[in-house]
Amino acid sequence: MFDEDDFVPLSALQHFLYCPRQCGLIHLEDLWRENRLTAEGGRLHRRAHQRDRVEIRGDVRIVRHLRLHSRRLGLTGVADVVEFHPLGEPSPAPDARGAAPDAQGAPLPGVPGLWRPFPVEYKRGRPKKDLCDKVQLCAQALCLEEMLSAAVPGGALFYGRTRRRLDVAFDDPLRQETERVASAVHQLLTDGRTPQVAPGPKCRNCSLRGVCRPDATDGSRSAERYVKASLRKALAATVEDAP
Secondary structure, three states: OOOHHHOEEOHHHHHHHHOHHHHHHHHOOOOOOOOHHHHHHHHHHHHHHHOOOEEEEOOEEEEEEEEEEEOOOOEEEEEEEEEEEEEEOOOOOOOOOOOOOOOOOEEEOOEEEEEEEEEEEEEOOOOOOOOHHHHHHHHHHHHHHHHHOOOOOEEEEEEOOOOEEEEEEOOHHHHHHHHHHHHHHHHHHHHOOOOOOOOOHHHHHOOOHHHHOHHHHOOOOOHHHHHHHHHHHHHHHHHHHOO
16 A cells, blocks of 8 residues: 555556656656647646536536545546446445445445446547557546445546547456556656656657657767767758858
8 A cells, every 4th residue: 555645646657658758757857848739638638627527417427527546556646527327226345455346336425326437538639559548547447446446347538639439448458557557657756767768759749859859868879979960950950041
């Protein structure tokens, strides 16, 4: 079990899978830069949070901006949306891990019956080929299971570009990967060292490219060659701008 002082943000798991160096720059060195992509994502999250915090649609109860934590995994954060779907009457008690089996749901204050939590995370763009968004969503589910002693078998990612939901099943491989990444993030922060750069296609869209400088720090060329190349570019730009 982790103390609250050692909790890490849920977003750190997504940052780590996107790029361990990005995770270190943000969560060790407190570096952050906005670009068009992060600004679009921020607007999408704000729109999700600006609506009524609690809403009822048919038989579904919707809670926005719900604070989450897991002492077992040392995580904390905020869910954009958690839907609560009705299950009916109580079923067997939670197991030893704190997660409830099969149809077990959570009670809601002042509302009869049990309810199944269904987290929904808002993301800009389109569904990704990697697991970074799914791991962040699964981490929310693990927090909800621990907090509510209720099974959370699935959730959804809503993408701003497609305006559609992607349903996500929290199966054993995804849960195991989420716990592995949570452990890796804690280890990174405990070690206190930002990982070396590993340049790749993702660098093009990273808002921290200017402070990370992957072209200058990837180790593939010497400082002398980098300086010479920078001077050549500067001279070429000066010639182009000359009258």
